[in-house]
Amino acid sequence: MGGSSSSEQVEETETPSFFTQEELNKLKSDFETGGLEKVKPLIQKKITDLDKTELNIAVTGESGTGKSTFINAMRGLRNTDPGAAKSGTIETTKEPIGYSHPTLPNVRYWDLPGIGSPEFQAARYLTEMKFKRFDFFIIISTFRFKENDLNLAKEIKRLGKKFYFVRSKIDVDLDSMRKEKKVVNEEEELEKIRIDCVTRLAAKGIPDPTVFLISSFEPDHFDFIRLNEGLEGDLNNVKKRIFVLALPNLSVEVVQKKNKILKKHIWMFATLSGGLGAVPFPGFSLACDIGILIGAIVYFRKCLDLDDASLQRLANRAGKPVEKLKATIKAPLLGEMTPDAIMRLGWGAAAVTVSALEFALDFVPVLGSIFGAGSSFLMTYKILSAALKDLTDIAGRVMKVAFETD
Known part of the structure; x- marks a missing residue:
């Protein structure tokens, strides 16, 4: 009984504060039965719920x-x-x-x-x-x-x-x-x-x-x-x-202000990733990391007016074909974000390298948990920082094309 209590205590300590124990158990169960696609909705909901202030x-x-x-x-x-x-x-x-x-x-x-x-x-x-x-x-x-x-x-x-x-x-x-x-x-x-x-x-x-x-x-x-x-x-x-x-993107200054705010969000996403990386379950952390990356990049695109609906509204306002605006955006960052799209990005190789080592260490519970938390945090932080920089640059280019500014 003593050993069981100790194990439960460790598990509770390692549970990320973003999730209840019940939610974490469901994530693990869903991953076992359906892989990434099944755990992705709850992770993305958590990301969306991070900021509910009205x-x-x-x-x-x-x-x-x-x-x-x-x-x-x-x-x-x-x-x-x-x-x-x-x-x-x-x-x-x-x-x-x-x-x-x-x-x-x-x-x-x-x-x-x-x-x-x-x-x-x-x-x-x-x-x-x-x-x-x-x-x-x-x-x-x-x-x-x-x-x-x-x-x-x-x-x-x-x-x-x-x-x-x-x-x-x-x-x-x-x-x-x-x-x-x-x-x-x-x-x-x-x-x-x-x-x-x-x-x-x-x-x-x-x-x-x-x-x-x-x-x-x-x-x-x-x-x-x-x-x-x-x-x-x-x-x-x-x-x-x-x-x-x-705010609508009325100037380059507005885009830069959004960038500064979203940089702070990266810490939240990386912390979420690091917390889940501490769960010693083979492949679980990699699946959750990709879910977090997809949710974060989709959120960044919306805030920077780069999702499809925002681009169409901007095209209407500027009197330009939406295709002309979309031509300034790299293909992997346009359209639906999927695990394959994440891997096709320039940052994918680094993600795979870190996560492969993380996957191997998941079989060693204590070492795997320590490395998992640190590597997941670092990988998510680096990937999202690169993604945000690209998206901010793209938002600036889209504005110039839309309004023909210098």
């Missing part, structure tokens, strides 16, 4: 101010894309409508009903909209902000949450000016609009307001990128990471 962003303003188009732009969608928020000038709902990010569903943008009623009361409105669930509010207006916008901002501030003033459809204003004048100094005209908005808000009791001038149809122009930087800067570390990963 981010809820409220977008409010009168009907016709461009709330839906803004929500779509923040999600990298056009108004005509599947899953896009419906746009129009008529307010059709009295309830908030949530729109999930197309690849990171824990990020949601909420279209709140218009606030133009004469009987509007900010406190009651926020209660009805379930104020507490939102991380911050974006108050959108065209031309100038109304009394209701100001009352709402004051109430949001009183309740301790962040809000941002966004002046939308700035491209329409400039187009109107060009029809009236032969030459328009865009920079000067934008500054005049900004000063007018800030002065009026300050006069109504909003001290030192910041106003972002945007066009949701031109997210790479005006203050759209500056708005995203402002939102990012006011979030805590966890939610900041989620927000940045959910």
